[in-house]
Amino acid sequence: MKVLVTNDELCIGCHLCEDICSQTWYKEMNHGLSSIRITSLGNAEWGMAVCNQCGNCIDVCPTGALYRDKAGVVRLKKADCVGCLSCVGFCPTLTMYYHEDYVEPIKCISCGLCANECPTGAISIEVLAE
């Protein structure tokens, strides 16, 4: 299972990952559209929140728009999504996001672009046993 793994202790809060994510997938520099979120915890500490591909969202999707692909990544077929946000409310890690400009939720697909650019190695792509 291909998944983004984060190490909060290495995060410096540069938000580059959020920039890259929203720019890549929504062609817009808007952290509200990023599927990884960096939050200040104070004292120069940062919290990193991103999907761990657990797949609980698949079970609550009423249309079958959420599915696990061959690499083990949970993906959203937007054409089938009706924007109910059940997946948002039922995400155990609160890492399924939404934004008012789009009816479909915002979902990390472990593309790894953020990991490639992270200056401190706080994000990495790992392949975990399912």
Added chain:
Amino acid sequence: MGSAEISKERIAELEAGHRVLAEFSYEPEGVKKGYAGQTLYVNVSDNAIATRPVDEKMKKTFVGGRGFDLWLLWNAVTGNTKWDSPENEIVISAGPIGGITQYPGTGKSIAVSISPLTNTVVDSNVGGYFGPLLKFAGFDAIEVQGIAEEEVIVFVDGNAGKVQIIAAPEESVNSHILAEEMAALFASKPGERQAVTSVSAGVGAEHALMGCLNFSFYDPRRQVARLKQAGRGGIGTVLRKKKVKALVVKYVGLKGDSNTPQDLKGIQDTGAKMHREIYERDPIMFEMRKDGTNHLTKIMNDYDILPVHNFRYGAHPEAEKIYSPNFQKHFDYSSPDGCWYGCTLACAKFAKELELCSGPYKGQTVTVDGPEYETVAGIGANCGIWDPHAVLEANFYCDTYGIDTISFGTSMAFAMECFEEGLINTEVTSGLELNFGNGDAMLEVLHQIGRGEGFGAILGQGIRRMKAIFAADYGADPKFLQDIGMEAKGLEYSEYVTKESLAQQGGYGLANKGPQHDEAWLIFMDAVNNQIPTFEDKAEALHYFPMWRTWFGLMGLCKLPWNDVEPADNRTSYSGMDAAKVPEHVQNYVELFRGVTGRDDIKTGKDLVRMSEVVYNFQRVFNLKMGFGTREHDVIPYRSAGPVTDIEYESRAERYDQQLSELVGIDPEGMSTTEKRKALRRYREEQYDKLIDAVYERRGWDANGIPTLGTIQELGIDFPDLVEVVNTHTNSQG
């Protein structure tokens, strides 16, 4: 709900029988801020099809859903219209919020008609996809008028902008097959079946007055057309009288903004918050997601409120056999169970691999939705049938035959008591030993309804008519039948024992359509927690809650996400009646309404309730127009107020003796049970009368239960024809 895939040969057979009797084209313009802006009128007598505009005044006054239904029906019928008159209509509408996907419970439809059971207007709410998809197809409501000469389907193609009346001689009538046939016929590929929804009623609805409507929603993962019921008041009977096999809507392209709301963000924020609340709270509150509404059976038994043996008692030692764990093993939890997109409360449970032991489908393995609490309590506990399989099988057959499980269960319990009391015998019951607990006999009566024969044909007429038949033909005491026959206004009671809750006696007795709990459920607040002790308190509760609950029906909303899950701090931030209102959720609904419609004048829960006051009073006057709607029609059978028989008195003797001495001022010492029972009855009947006085006053009605002219004017519904109805009846009482 069925299990059989419809074969290509069968589809070809169905299509070969089709003839298009009428076709109407329109331009689908899309929904704006929750409204399509027009309604659809279909007359199956002369095959007329037309659209009617929805103007701002109609939106402001009647809002949508039940409000629109009532207004359209009001204009279609006269005071002389009967349920089987051609001009009677079935009107179905969702409402402005109906069809949003982000908040749980937002896919309800409301059906309205002149009822075969009550002979006046009835409303019944239901899940499934029909109402929302009808709106996205271009119509805020559909009116179906007339009686067809041959069996027909009304088909709305919301993508092509086409409405057809189609002669349909070959289609099945029973809903579990018909719904599959409609999905297979009108979806151009299997993946489109979720975009097709039908309204139908089965063969039972042809032979009984308690016919229900089945609203379908296609489950893409289990690949089955599931059914939800508009159960109350016999609207399925009206559909079959019209020779309509199905109303069908197809709309491909549903999205999260199909309702074109004013403020998508506000709706998303409110919805996501609510989903999270259900995720966190439902597992530690009512476990709706696991058990559906049947979680209530244990609670009701624990609090002595579960109807047992025709409402004689409120609990039974064997009740445990029909608690949720005994149904869980039948349920399939592999897929989401919401009856509309995004309902994470997901109370619609799915029973799979049910092998039928009786009836025309005996030996087949089928699936069935539910059973709801009302079905378990009505067909199970109230009839003393402590057998989950019998309840499931009856649930399946009631649904596919198009029979309301509540009216059926309550009617069966009444017939069983009449049998045990010797008021009817096996000559009347087609040879069936109709004792409490006889599940096989219960199922056989149900199949007799399906066939339109034997005792089933009598029971299917409901309790009011059974009372008349048992008295006239078999010499039963009409006063005793009145006491134990659990109907009011002609509608059978839903499944709660109200003997110890005066407020809920009023909740049932005063309900516009008859005794259904969707207007008020005050038993805990009243009898358990003693939070509304005075007549004034009870009257306030009997104003607020029926109005508030009416609001869901104006919107296309389900009531369950309002108070079947609560925010963690609800009971610490609020107490008493305020806590029962669940203020945070009320505010959610304010946000949703504003978010959809953009109406900034709506700011608080009071503004929402005001909408209901208009429609509720309009419905009361509608009853008046049809010859009802006055005090004499708000009477209740004594069994809902107290013990009819000595054995019932003795089952709660300690409680009743205490009430006699503390409330009535009578020392029960030395009195016989019969004497004590009669003394208690005098007191309780007096209390009910006082309650009615208090509620009428709070609602702005006169002592006969008629909204005063002042009330009508204040609510802005003083239309000339409505004023005339009020004046005529007010003056006639002298």
